[in-house]
Amino acid sequence: MFSWSFLKAGELLDLDDELHRVDLINCVPGRTDEIEWMRLESVLTRRCVQFSPAEMTELFQVKRLRVRARNSVPQDFYAQTGDQLDDAARRRLFYVEQFDRLQPSKSTAQLARFIDEVYPTADFPHHKPSPGSVRRWVNGRGEPGRRWPGQMRGRYPRGPRCSREPEYAQEIFEDSFEAFLRSAR
Incomplete structure (x- = not known):
C-alpha cells in the first residue's frame, strides 16, 4: 500500500x-x-x-x-519585478530594498533620517512612511537579500472575500426578496 x-x-x-x-x-x-x-x-x-x-x-x-507542492505559494510571489504590485506594496518594497542597501540603525531617529534621505529618490508618488512602519516592514517581510515582491502585498485585504452566508441561505434570501417584491406591486 x-x-x-x-x-x-x-x-x-x-x-x-x-x-x-x-x-x-x-x-x-x-x-x-x-x-x-x-x-x-x-x-x-x-x-x-x-x-x-x-x-x-x-x-x-x-x-x-x-x-499541493511543498511551500506552495501564488505563481507571482517570487517574481523578480514589482510591476504588478499595488502602490502600497511597491512603496514597502522600495523602502526595504533601500534599507538593505544602506543598512541604517533601526532606531527611530536613524530611520527618520533614512526616510528623509531615500524619499526623494523614489520614482513614484507616495507619502513618507513613519519610522515605525519601515521598522515593521524590515522585521516582518523577508530577510536581507531575499525580499520578494509577493511578501510586500497587503496581508489583510479589505472587504468581503466571499459571502458570509452559505449558498442555501442566499437562495432563501433571494426567494424571499423576490416574493416580497411580487407582493408589493
Whole structure:
C-alpha cells in the first residue's frame, strides 16, 4: 500500500477542490513511519475530517485528493519585478530594498533620517512612511537579500472575500426578496 508518511503537519492538500491543511498525524504506537490516521482541516470552514491511509489512497486514486507542492505559494510571489504590485506594496518594497542597501540603525531617529534621505529618490508618488512602519516592514517581510515582491502585498485585504452566508441561505434570501417584491406591486 502507498505510504503517506512523507506528509507533515501544516502541509496543504486539495480535497474535493477545497484547500485543506494537515492538522494532526497519528502514528502507530512505536512506529513513526506508519500512519494510523490523519486529520485534515479545511482552510475556509475550519471543519476537520479524519482519514486512514487506505481512505486517503482511495480518494487520491479517484482524483478527489491532490497533494499541493511543498511551500506552495501564488505563481507571482517570487517574481523578480514589482510591476504588478499595488502602490502600497511597491512603496514597502522600495523602502526595504533601500534599507538593505544602506543598512541604517533601526532606531527611530536613524530611520527618520533614512526616510528623509531615500524619499526623494523614489520614482513614484507616495507619502513618507513613519519610522515605525519601515521598522515593521524590515522585521516582518523577508530577510536581507531575499525580499520578494509577493511578501510586500497587503496581508489583510479589505472587504468581503466571499459571502458570509452559505449558498442555501442566499437562495432563501433571494426567494424571499423576490416574493416580497411580487407582493408589493
